[in-house]
Amino acid sequence: MLKGIVIAASGTEQLQKTLTKEGLAWRVAEHREQADLLQAIDALKADRNEVLCLVERDREEQMALDLGLFCVGYLNPELPQEQLSGCRILIEGFQEIDRIFLENIHTRAQGLPVQIAETDRLLIREMTLSDLDGINALYREEPSISLSPELSLDRQEEEEKIRAYIAYMYGLYQFGMWVVIEKKSCKMIGRAGFGIADYLNFSEIDMGYLIGKKYRRRGYGEEACRAVLAYGKQILDFRQVSAYIDKDNKNSRYLIEKLGFYQERSFAYQEHRLCRYLLNLRIAEY
8 A cells, every 4th residue: 555655856846735635645855865765754654665756867766776665757858868767657747646646556566456446246457467367268258359469379478468568558548458357256257448449540548348248138338337437537537438339239339329429430440340439528427
């Protein structure tokens, strides 16, 4: 659990105000020496693995890493020579940085999945390496044009792709395809989340979902999608999302329309006819 952040970077006044407002403790390492980092950790009354350290120079980064701290790097435009290669994530400013963002970074840094949502019957969380077999079984149940990116590789390559997906998709974009867990059985029953669609001559954020055959006709798809859309609107601040559905998939088209999407166009794609749906999250009630 993240208990606080040690700040060893400049221009963080707005960030400090945000963290104070949201109740996340912070301390500034005044002279940016190792002793200052230790003093700040003591003031936070936290163990080192419960703290993030915000740095903008390689020197401070190395000191923090030597102390066993997880680092977030600030790409200060006035310090272009700094590499910050040991940081968990690099940021260019502090406007969008808040407690949830930092807590998610800290959770991933510990090798744990971020929980996205909980409904009456479902848990939705980021995937881990232990989900690989379940993910592959899910997609092989019913092959589609939107195959899981982890398929069709040997085991080592599959695991490397999942590690990269966790680090770059979740870490950089703060979203992706998540796993859906049935709370009663603790079993993975599907996936739901957001991706970046490029079926047309532009890219956009789109929502996708897949529920295992055994668990269909129970309302799980709608329950998962509503939770994902709420997260997209409230946490990720998405204004609009799309969904691409095979024209012949009447059940998915019915669900998407029930969720408030409207069909914008249909078009041919790799021997299929796809329908592009749109949802304006600024006015949708999620």
